[in-house]
Amino acid sequence: MVREAIAARRDFTFGEVTVAFREGRVELRGPRSGPDATALADTIEALPEHLRSDDHGRYRPLSGARTMPGNWRVSLPEKLTEAAIEAIYPQALLHQQQAARGTLRVVTFEDVVARQRGRYRVAGELGAAGRERARDALCGRCVRTPVWAGNAASAADIPCPEPCSVMIALCREAALWQREPPQASSPDPQVPFADFLTPGNEVREACLARTPAGATHG
Numbered sequence: 402m403v404r405e406a407i408a409a410r411r412d413f414t415f416g417e418v419t420v421a422f423r424e425g426r427v428e429l430r431g432p433r434s435g436p437d438a439t440a441l442a443d444t445i446e447a448l449p450e451h452l453r454s455d456d457h458g459r460y461r462p463l464s465g466a467r468t469m470p471g472n473w474r475v476s477l478p479e480k481l482t483e484a485a486i487e488a489i490y491p492q493a494l495l496h497q498q499q500a501a502r503g504t505l506r507v508v509t510f511e512d513v514v515a516r517q518r519g520r521y522r523v524a525g526e527l528g529a530a531g532r533e534r535a536r537d538a539l540c541g542r543c544v545r546t547p548v549w550a551g552n553a554a555s556a557a558d559i560p561c562p563e564p565c566s567v568m569i570a571l572c573r574e575a576a577l578w579q580r581e582p583p584q585a586s587s588p589d590p591q592v593p594f595a596d597f598l599t600p601g602n603e604v605r606e607a608c609l610a611r612t613p614a615g616a617t618h619g
């Protein structure tokens with residue numbers, strides 16, 4: 402569990418971030434960070450600011466999405482390690498600790514859909530196979546493990562206790578695709594991450610690619 406590693410000042414990797422302790426300070430590095438990595442301002446606030454967009458300049462609506470910009474580092478007093486992780490992956494430490502203690506409150510897809518109003522309610526029409534495709538396509542691009550879908554999380558994983566709003570938005574579109582299957586397109590990394598309506602969206606295309614030809618239900 403990461404909180405134990407922090408308490409012991411032990412280096413670790415969490416999601417896409419590597420964390421190393423050096424002489425009273427902690428250094429966090431993003432993916433693909435080399436010796437020329439950009440040094441961020443040494444404040445907690447610099448992290449969400451820098452991580453708001455990916456390397457293509459696209460807004461990142463999902464903190465756990467594996468679209469974190471690369472080649473950056475930040476050095477902070479080691480007492481700020483938990484706060485830095487919280488700024489990068491909100492609630493991840495809490496959920497990991499709750500999972501270890503057996504107190505993580507898991508909410509099912511059905512329960513989340515049942516509380517939707519208006520345009521997102523149709524997400525509940527998505528069949529089991531469609532949900533599985535949506536989960537594979539979206540959660541497969543996220544550092545969190547969807548325990549709400551029955552996936553097993555190890556002590557080192559970041560458990561995700563309930564479908565996020567991006568997942569519900571994807572399931573809404575996928576439910577509509579059941580009625581009228583769209584044409585598949587080539588993935589286009591310029592299309593915004595959660596713009597599932599636009600052909601070329603990577604998650605949309607991953608979902609459609611997993612859909613058997615002629616499947617209109619589930």
Ligand code: SF4
Nearest residue numbers: 540543545561564565
């Ligand atoms: S539902 Fe999936 S994509 Fe959304 S936060 Fe959880 S694991 Fe990540």
